[in-house]
Amino acid sequence: NIRRGMLYFELEHRFLHRSQGILWGIVRCQYDPAEPDTLTGVLLDITERKGVEEKLRISEEENRIAFELTDKVMDIYDVETRTLYQSQKGAEAFGLPALLPDMPESFVGRGILAKESVDEYRRFYEDIQNGKPTGGMVVRLRGRDGAFGWYAARYALIFRPDGAPQ
Numbered sequence: 001n002i003r004r005g006m007l008y009f010e011l012e013h014r015f016l017h018r019s020q021g022i023l024w025g026i027v028r029c030q031y032d033p034a035e036p037d038t039l040t041g042v043l044l045d046i047t048e049r050k051g052v053e054e055k056l057r058i059s060e061e062e063n064r065i066a067f068e069l070t071d072k073v074m075d076i077y078d079v080e081t082r083t084l085y086q087s088q089k090g091a092e093a094f095g096l097p098a099l100l101p102d103m104p105e106s107f108v109g110r111g112i113l114a115k116e117s118v119d120e121y122r123r124f125y126e127d128i129q130n131g132k133p134t135g136g137m138v139v140r141l142r143g144r145d146g147a148f149g150w151y152a153a154r155y156a157l158i159f160r161p162d163g164a165p166q
């Protein structure tokens with residue numbers, strides 16, 4: 001890091017405690033070129049944080065596996081950018097890219113949505129944009145095989161600390 005010109009950097013390490021337990025530490029370092037033989041550092045114990053991170057990783061993996069074993073899909077919609085991040089399974093079902101910007105208009109214009117469902121589809125996204133906490137829709141969509149079928153979708157919003165939908 002010093003050779004690369006970094007004056008401030010952090011290093012995360014796993015340590016073996018004398019009790020044979022594992023500890024996680026982060027070393028925050030500062031280098032002053034005026035004192036080339038000195039590196040100032042602070043070691044912080046982040047074992048608890050790493051435990052929480054590992055529990056979160058396992059929970060996310062359990063959820064991913066659970067969704068793979070169902071006929072359901074979960075997509076993520078970014079309210080700020082109006083971008084839909086589709087699961088691989090969902091994107092493949094309709095022959096779409098996994099990333100759909102400018103929602104709902106970019107979907108409406110693809111010929112997948114039946115004409116009688118356009119208003120319902122737009123209302124679904126308007127409710128999200130307006131911060132309605134939960135909602136749903138039932139629409140007719142053309143699958144990859146060319147046949148129309150009825151599909152139900154539900155959403156639940158996550159809110160930022162300021163109360164705006166995220």
